[in-house]
Amino acid sequence: MTNKNNIPLLPLRGLLVYPSMVMHLDVGRDKSVAAIETAMVEDNEIFLSAQREVSVDEPSTDDIYNIGTVAKIKQMLKLPNGTIRILVEGLYRAQIEDHMENNEFFKVSISELEEEHGDRNEEEALMRSLVEQFEQYIKVSKKVSDETVSSVKDIDIPGRLADIVTSHLPLKIKDKQKVLEIADVPERLKHIIELINNEKEVMNLEKKIGQQVKKSMERTQKEYYLREQMKAIQKELGDKDGKSGEVAELTEKIENANMPERIEAVAKKELGRYEKIPSSSAESSVIRNYIEWLIALPWTEETVDNLDIPHAEDILNADHYGLEKVKERILEYLAVQKLTESIKGPILCLVGPPGVGKTSLARSIARSMNRNFVRASLGGVRDDAEIRGHRRTYVGAMPGRIIQGMKKAETVNPVFLLDEIDKMASDFRGDPSSAMLEVLDPEQNNTFSDHFIEETYDLSNVMFIATANNMNTIPGPLLDRMEVISIAGYTEVEKLHIAKEHLLPKQIKENGLKKSQLQVREDALLKLVRRYTREAGVRGLERQLAAVCRKAAKIIVSEDKKRVVVTEKQLETLLGKPLFRYGQAELEDQVGTATGLAYTSAGGDTLSIEVSLYPGKGKLTLTGKLGDVMKESAQAAFSYIRSRAEELKIDPEFHDKNDIHIHVPEGATPKDGPSAGITMATALVSALTGRPVRKEVGMTGEVTLRGRVLPIGGLKEKSLSAHRAGLTTVIIPKDNEKDLEDIPESIREGLHFIPVDHLDEVLKHALVEEK
Template identity: 85%
Template sequence: MSEDNNNVIPLLPLRGLLVYPSMVMHLDVGRDKSVQAIEKAMVNDNRILLSAQKEVNVDDPSLDDIYTIGTIAYIKQMLKLPNGTIRVLVEGEQRARIVQYAQEEDMFEVEYEQVEEVHDNPNQEEALMRSLLEQFEQYIKVSKKISDETLASVKDIDVPGRLADIVTSHLSLKIKDKQEVLEISNVAQRLQHIIEIIGNEKEVLQLEKKIGQRVKTSMERTQKEYYLREQMKAIQKELGEKDGKTGEIAELKEKIEQAQMPEKVEQTALKELDRYEKVPQSSGESSVIRNYIEWLVSIPWHEETDDNLDVPHAEEILNEDHYGLDKVKERILEYLAVQQLTQSIKGPILCLVGPPGVGKTSLVRSIARSLNREYVRSSLGGVRDEAEIRGHRRTYIGAMPGRIIQGMKRAGTVNPVFLLDEIDKMASDFRGDPSSAMLEVLDPEQNSSFSDHYIEENYDLSNVMFVATANNMQTIPGPLLDRMEVISIAGYTELEKLHIAKEHLLPKQIKENGLNKNQLQVREEALYKLIRRYTREAGVRNMERQLAALCRKAAKIIVSEGKKKVVVTDKKLEEMLGAPLFRYGQAEAEDQIGTATGLAYTSAGGDTLSIEVSLYPGKGKLTLTGKLGDVMKESAQAAFSYIRSRAEELKIDPDFHQNLDIHIHVPEGATPKDGPSAGITMATALVSALSGRPVRKEVGMTGEITLRGRVLPIGGLKEKSLSAHRAGLTTIIMPAENEKDLEDIPDSVKEGLTFIPVRHLDEVLDRALVEEK
């Protein structure tokens, strides 16, 4: 068909738009075919056919993608924009139907025919017009999206078909629905169809309004809170407070739920959290409440480790970590055996008492490892404030829980092995008595509901295995000592020290000083000499220091002299460590007159004590020197009085107290000494000096004396026996009532010592003094 045919017109496909007759609208055209169609129309008579696409997303529509009925429009203005698109102002004139396509390659051109409006009954159309205007007015009131000016302009339209088209153009309808209105040529039917559409739209809008009102009523409070919180977040963000309290509170609430606290404690935590939410963040109370909640959720309330109750396994670990200490190991294994049989036992309260360096603290760590429990340590040395144990009340600034609760937090379980180190070194002052606060902690009948001043909620300590350590049992208050099972660790024999050095300490120091076992070899006689001549202690701490010094010397020799191996012999030891620090043994080389060897118990274990008596002309004055305590001075006075009362039987001049002054001295005068157990030693030294009979050099003695010469029992026999063995003594005179303590003494010590139990001083003198010739 030729292009000069009057029924051929360029076609412009519209995406998402539809133009009715009598409508004026701006269109932006950018597709090549559409631009050419516009230009072709401008060349001819400015008329173009506007028809909508069925699918908006199609960029290059085919014939089937375009509706067949559209609107012939007049192009009133055309403007080319800088981005290449064309903006045209069009006015719809007449409905038209596409008969066939004349061209579709460079642009769309179609042959069309006009669609005339059909008017059946003018009166019916008038009635429908009035009904449409009424419905449209109600629709505007419900939707509130169309202005009153639009309603006024629509009311001025008196052409039925045009009214229908204009009203439809103002409705929010899909293109499909608008196309349906465009295709109705009968005016009455078109008006009726639009009235039905507006009726449906009104019902939908009213339903939406009801639903919205119902939702608004039910969610008004929540929505209000939400908006307020959002505003608070915005304010906090402006102030630089990241997330504000909202995130914190949610996080804390989650922690409280996960902590699985007892119900009462959880209620307290949630109540405090509610307070925290209401208190301003700038308030000082805010941080106090938060810290309290943090402590509540960080303390273990239910987490526990499964005990390893395998007795052989525990014994293997204890022997692996420590040599000797059989009594302690036996007690731990007994505890495991009983727990395995009963499956329910309250944690024992053990107290390991012994001098420094014997391995009390490391033994507790091994106990925890053998039980498969967590290990936590709290040092009580120097603690003098009760709040250190029970915690501070939250009314104080900087308040914190006590050491018990802090230790439980570190452990993370409800059944750790809890070491209370240096329990004998707690003090007391005006701030309270911490040892009294420990009574509740260490009482199995009470500690299931331990109360900390800071936490203010009962905490169960009954599953905790408490182990205390002390150097001196005498300084532990009686009620506190009564709650604990005391296990004494006296110290090590030379043989035990040799094993510890060879199997534990020397390999450890060789490794720590960058050596290996092939580079340093220490002979056994060198180790014996190091133990005897370079250390004097109950434990092994100084021995470890000397071994460390030996390893450092060896490392220097290997590096500086290029040697591959250092062998330490008896003689080499003196070259490396210098002259010996101590004289081996305290036994006298010969029998001495007026000198007796006593055995003492100190905080560092057992020790030998040489007591010397000197006589010179005078009037019976008794002088005591050597920094002696009151009890020791009284023992000397008792011995002096006994000897005066028995002078003739002891073959001593009865008037010695009128002719002689007596001076009793205990060497190492800078060291304080006290205790009753030197009584028989002082009496023996006095009798020896006054009678001229020497004291046997191999004899050591211990025992308290009465005015009638009776020998009373003493403590620390095991420690004293170890010191006698270390000093080279072979005979120990002891109270007969201490015979029961002999079973605690190691067999290796018993083999080199002869124990003589005595009940009276006469027996002591018979065994200690050399017989008269």
């Protein structure tokens, strides 16, 4: 066993030297050159050990394997580029015992690693097996020359044979190092046989893969050749460049469309069909149209929601005055989304008369949330294919309005307005409202299926807002899927504010005027609201303001005036006589006349109900173009009075002696509803008892045969009309007390509300006390 101290160490990068191997090495690192020069001065022996990592330029002792080879330097040659080329011969395996301190190069103390031999016959058998396996490997790899095989066969020393064979195998450094570290010769031979077998399997796999690649290349070349032939044929038929340009363009678009994998697979499959079908075929344009729709639809693109509540509130308030409930609902939605970071899109349904701002409110919601806005009008839609699309088998087939809207939106999370949802019709063509169920159901719309697209589309991130004028015409199942928010209309105060802050500045700008050129006084605006419009919204008001601006523009241009001021008196000069009158309180207490409050499509109004008695046989006559419900209310009031005649101090035989005529003025206007019940009863009692009805009292409520007063709707609008008419007291059903919160504070302060349960209470407050 040989031990050596202070032998220079040469770290090897990416290679390894075994005993009995002769090899050229190029050395360039300063430490390595110093180690070689020292070895040449001493006994020409150097210790060669491989680095663990090839990429390390300045290895430390931990970066070098502990076991290496002691070699003799046979030759040394300095090359022009500064490196040294040496010829070394491996002598024996050795192990580092200790590292010596030396800054110029590595110096180590080593001990020889002696080979351990086993049974000679076993070693002979292993040597033969190794040579045989090596020959087979060479036949497969064809990277080693036949001379190498001959030289290997001549080696009769087991350890040397193992080392020489390993040196010719394309192994990683760590595998070669493992062979170097095995001192037991039989174990080393077995390990190398195993390595060769593994390499042969890898080689066979490489060969198999190579053959498959070759087949694939042959198939690709064949397809290329056939395509070129197809191009030539298409060119002869008149199709100039064939479809290759289109197909390449569509392929690129498909890859850039960020589709889900299943959609992309469908698009590419259809593209393959499109490529094979001649351009002259009708199906070619159908397939192309389908592919383009798949590309155009947003699949993953979305806008980032702006969840800043104060910002959203500022935008909503800037765009719309009033509408507090709707604004509150939107801000609630944003707050919940901010907390949960994920929420299904709500389905809101804004119900209200025309002109109250339902559509513009939806647009403001989109702006406040930083979402794209898209609108689909459903008025007059009577075919369910308008919603779900047509099958592609039909000529001119297209997706439904929902998918069309999503294409326009360009994102998966827009605000989608379904306008006039109450005006959808159904006939023999289909029922579009049923098709809308899947669109508006939060549990189903994540897999919405359009007949044209066929593949499911996710609508769960869309915020749907529907608008309707009349909730009663929306089918029940559809209404059940929506959150209804009623927008009843604007009060006079709100209309004045909207006209002043929004409509007038807008019309001044649109008619080419400047703010300094036109001033409309508040009394003129109030008269404009009351006498020139009758509506719940502000659309008619805007038209009248536009007319005022046009008249002012004409005056400024023709009369060379710098400024026009519109007062209440001048309004008639500009717009003509007032178009409407509104109900006003009676000037004095009257017998047989009561003031009711009505809810109309244009908001609220007062209703004067007159009762006249004349000799007859108890005939009840109703006039004023009354609907069935209103007639039934009159009959109920009449029956109640007959049943309570004595308590009310009325002649029990009055119906045998008198005919009764109930009239509601403005007979050209249709009137219906149960809320005039107590008003009719009060007017009847007043006429029969001769007690006048208080001039300052208005009333609303349904009456039963037993005299109970039932709740009604539209209390806000009715209260506004009472305030406008100059009434000071309003009798309402007890159950409507909760609705007083919706009435503006300025109106509540000017009216005294009296909640009642029974008609006796109504009469007590409505009729003048007997002297």
